[in-house]
Amino acid sequence: MAGARPARSDEPPPARKRRPQRFAVSTYSFWQFRHENLRDVETCIDLAAEMGFDGIEILHRQMTDESNGYLQRLKRRAFVNALDLCGFSTHQGFLRPDIEYRQRNVEHTIHCIELCYQLGIPTMRVNTGTWGTSRNFDDLMKNRGIEPPIDGYTDEEGFEWVIDGLEKCLKAAERCGVVLGLENHWGLGRTPEGVMRVVDAIDSPWLQVTMDTGNFLEDPYERLEILAPKTVLVQAKTYYGGGLWYTLDLDYPRIAKMLAGHNYHGYVSLEFEGQDDPRTAIPKSLSMLREAFAAAD
Structure with missing residues (x-):
């Protein structure tokens, strides 16, 4: 074309611009185990779209139905709202000496992987579980997530159980195309070293990490x-509005810059855990996150 300057082979290629960060919201942000009028997952999908999110992450315990018809309605609801079903948060535990207990949790995890497959969700949050030596979750939070092992057992044995349990789920994860993400979510995942010990020991592309920005209470x-x-x-x-169990003053521009430095391109999924009305606090949270991550581009 006339006037066009041919590219010189000795010129460096233009720098690639980072894609705009995509944001999702967990259905937990609406429900929080306490707002029954916001438990319905289809309602959460509609609200997420109205608020301007790109995707939505479903909390398994929030679902009231697992029939195929219900799962396909969720897929359709997300599609017509132009939302990705981008994550599935589940609960399981492997920190028990009871072999049958651990096997039931393996089976539960595989069942959840298959739900992800039916929903077309590509990644699923998994946990190590907790020792269960706290009276309840409130008690665990009062102790800042720290609890002793069951009498007569050790964390070392616990790591063996967790690694064995998650390894048994990997064939299903690969068959269904669902990447498991081990979260820093109490138990042996309370520290980054604990999370990475499990992930590195298993050493599979089908077990990676789900990062929760609010679950390290010191030196996050x-x-x-x-x-x-x-x-x-x-x-x-x-x-x-203040946290349900604790409040952290997280520096999201710093977190965004750190993630950019590691070339992170995945979803950032909001988990609102404050006491304000989710209908107003969730849009406020999205605005704050957009501003923080835009500054890191």
Whole structure:
């Protein structure tokens, strides 16, 4: 074309611009185990779209139906709202000496992987579970997530049980195309070293990391960075109105810059865990996150 300057082979290629960060919201952000009028997952999908999110992450315990018809309605609801079903958060536990207990949790995890397949969801949050030596979750939070092993057992044995249990789920994960993300979610995942010990021991592309920005109560930034290279989904906590159990003043521009430095391109999924009305606090959280991550581009 006339006037066009031919490219010179000795010129460096133009720098690739980072894609705009995509944001999702967990259905937990609406329900929080306490807002029954916001439990319905289809309602959460509609609200997420109205608020401007790109995707939605479903909390398994929030679902009231697992029939195929219901799952396909969720897929359709997300599609017509132009939302990705981008994550599935599940609960399982492997920190028990009872072999049958651990096997039931393997079977539960595989069942959830198959739900992901039916929903077309590409990644699923998994946990180590907790020792269960706290009276309840409130008690666990009062102790800042720290609890002793069951009498007569050790964390070392616990790591063996967790690794064995998750390894038994990998064939299903690969068959269904669902990447498991081990979250820093109490138990042996309370520290980044604990999470990475399990992930590195299993050493599979089908087990990576789900990073929760709000589950390291001390020195969060250095700990989050340890997880960043293997992270496939980020769950971003906010606490407007004060946290349900605790409040962290997280520096999201710093977190965004750190993730950019590790070339993270995945979803950032909001987990609102404050006491304000979710209908107002969730849009406020999205605005804050957009501003923080835009500054890191």
